[in-house]
Amino acid sequence: MKKVKVYVTLRESVLDPQGSAVMGALHSMNYNEVKDVRIGKFLELQIEESGRDIDTVVKEMCEKLLTNTVIEDYRYDVEEVTSK
């Protein structure tokens, strides 16, 4: 079993009004050193061995459903799940 962590963010060229609102709030709290806030999504998938290459499967899922590559970028990490 593998645990796959997928991080989805808006592409740099896309404005993130939520991120801007949060940055404004942080500035009003005197955290003026914050120069940018981008809000994204985090997905955790448990994937069992299927004989199919896990990178291929994860990339396919990301591009077909989990992200919209017109507006979003993604990256992912694969971790081994050790059973107790």
Next chain:
Amino acid sequence: MKFAVIVFPGSNCDLDMYHAIKDELGEEVEYVWHDETDLSKFDAILLPGGFSYGDYLRCGAMANQSNVMSEVVKAAEAGKPVLGICNGFQVLTEAGLLPGALLRNKNLKFMCRTVDLQVVNNETQFTSQYKKDEVIQIPIAHGEGNYYCDEETLASLKANNQIVFTYASENPNGSLEDIAGIVNEKGNVLGMMPHPERASNDIMGGTDGLALFKSIVKQWRETHVNHA
């Protein structure tokens, strides 16, 4: 002429759409559930507004994976008119039938009001019954209607005259170039955020949306009935 109104779990403008076609336009219309696998008997496909699959993940993302969508793509490729309104527009961009994507409104608010729309292109099969640059009043109701595409796509939208409607007096959602509705390159797939079906009878506050549906019927009659 026979219209299909596609119903996804979470669609909520399907009744309005059905009413506009049946009672205001006087044409045939049927609801089509999202797991249907044959749309061949229909002449036009309508994707209504709402929150398909709760809009979980991204608006329109999961609706795009339902069975009926491969049939919608087939209908679009066959040149049948396909109209997506609001959530339907979002589904059409997710399906790749229209370029770009719909982002969260710039002010982060759900906007629900009647807006002025300019008919930028009246040479489509959806807008022939409007005058060029006519300003019409159509209701909007969305939280994610902020149209976005990259510069290259925008240039091709302009070059091919694919921008059909723009917001005339105020831009309610921050959309690129005030875009409210676009067609595909072939001109038979229209996506728009405003709701013409909600402006199809005076008791609703206006009838400016009716000409859109009349345009579809006129085009269909000219190509099918007159040559039959």
